Amino acid sequence: MILILVSSPILAEQLDFRKTESKSHYNYRYEWLDVNGEKQQLSFSIARTVSNNKFRHFKALSPTRMTKYVKRSLLMAINTLNPRHGKVDLIPQANGVSYSVSGSEQQWVDDTIQMLNERSNESISEFLEKEYYIRFSPFGYTDDKNSISYKPDHKRFISESGDSLKPIIDQLHKKFPKARPKVVATFLLSWVQSIPYDTIESRAINNGAGFLPPLRLIDSNRGDCDSKVTLMASILGQMFSNLRMAIVYVPQHALIGINTPHVQEDYKIDVDGLDYILSEPVGPAIIKWAEISDTSKRYIESDNYKIEILH
Incomplete structure (x- = not known):
C-alpha cells in the first residue's frame, strides 16, 4: 500500500469575537489561535464619537x-x-x-x-x-493596457485613520513594551488573518465594493485583503513613524511589505534598493510572517504586480 500525504493550509481560527456597548464606547474582544496554535487575545474600547467618524459613509464608487x-x-x-x-x-x-x-x-x-x-x-x-478614491490602471486581467479604473485610496485611509486606532495602539504598547516592528507585526498578522474574510472582486469592475475602512472592518469583524492590509498598515504606521511600508498589489489581491531587518529565507522584494518583507494578512490560511502563498509568488516572480509606497 502506498500512502500519499496531501498537505493543506492550516486555517486561522478565531475563537471568540465580542462587541458590547456602553453609553459612550464600543468594547471589542478578540481571541484566536496563532500560527503556533497558541491562544492570543486583544481587547480595546473605542469611543462612539470616534467610531462614527467620516469614514462611516464610505461606499462603492458610483x-x-x-x-x-x-x-x-x-x-x-x-x-x-x-x-x-x-x-x-x-x-x-x-x-x-x-x-x-x-x-x-x-x-x-x-x-x-x-x-x-x-x-x-x-x-x-x-x-x-x-x-476617497484614486485612479488605478488595472493589470493582470485585461488586455487594454490604457484602461483606467478606480480603487479606494488606501494610502489616504492609512494616513487619516491613525488617531482613531489609538485605543488599539495603547493596548499593543502595553502588551509589547519597547518591541521592535517585527514583533508587533507578527502579532498583528495573526490577529488580522483570523478575522473572517471577504473575497475581493476584480478591481477593474467592482469600484471599491467590499472595502472597509479600519474601524468598520473591526466593527463588522470581516474584511477583504485590501481592507486587512490597510488596517495593519494603519496601526504599524502610527506605532513606528519611521517604518517604511508598501502595499503590493497582484491581480485581485494585496499584500503588505515592510522594510525591517530580516533573515535570508524571508520572502522579500527590492524597492528602490531597499528590501521589503512581504506577508499575507488576508487569511483564512495561516501564513507565517515573511512568507506568502504560491499564487502570490507566481505573480511576483513573473513581475505581475504593482507597488504603492506608504511611507
Whole structure:
C-alpha cells in the first residue's frame, strides 16, 4: 500500500469575537489561535464619537454619481461662454459625458474643447478625492493596457485613520513594551488573518465594493485583503513613524511589505534598493510572517504586480 500525504493550509481560527456597548464606547474582544496554535487575545474600547467618524459613509464608487458631478461642472463652465461664438452640446453616455463643440472660428472651437477637457478631468479628480478614491490602471486581467479604473485610496485611509486606532495602539504598547516592528507585526498578522474574510472582486469592475475602512472592518469583524492590509498598515504606521511600508498589489489581491531587518529565507522584494518583507494578512490560511502563498509568488516572480509606497 502506498500512502500519499496531501498537505493543506492550516486555517486561522478565531475563537471568540465580542462587541458590547456602553453609553459612550464600543468594547471589542478578540481571541484566536496563532500560527503556533497558541491562544492570543486583544481587547480595546473605542469611543462612539470616534467610531462614527467620516469614514462611516464610505461606499462603492458610483459611476452614475460621478457622471452627474462631471456634467454639473461642465454645465457651469459652458454657462461662462459667449453664445455668440458658438455652441456646446453635452452628449449623455453610459460611462461618462461627451460633448460636441461648433462655432464660426476654429480657434474658439479648439480652445473650448481644451477647456472642457481640462474641466472634465479636474471634476473627476475632485469627485474621486471627495469619495476617497484614486485612479488605478488595472493589470493582470485585461488586455487594454490604457484602461483606467478606480480603487479606494488606501494610502489616504492609512494616513487619516491613525488617531482613531489609538485605543488599539495603547493596548499593543502595553502588551509589547519597547518591541521592535517585527514583533508587533507578527502579532498583528495573526490577529488580522483570523478575522473572517471577504473575497475581493476584480478591481477593474467592482469600484471599491467590499472595502472597509479600519474601524468598520473591526466593527463588522470581516474584511477583504485590501481592507486587512490597510488596517495593519494603519496601526504599524502610527506605532513606528519611521517604518517604511508598501502595499503590493497582484491581480485581485494585496499584500503588505515592510522594510525591517530580516533573515535570508524571508520572502522579500527590492524597492528602490531597499528590501521589503512581504506577508499575507488576508487569511483564512495561516501564513507565517515573511512568507506568502504560491499564487502570490507566481505573480511576483513573473513581475505581475504593482507597488504603492506608504511611507
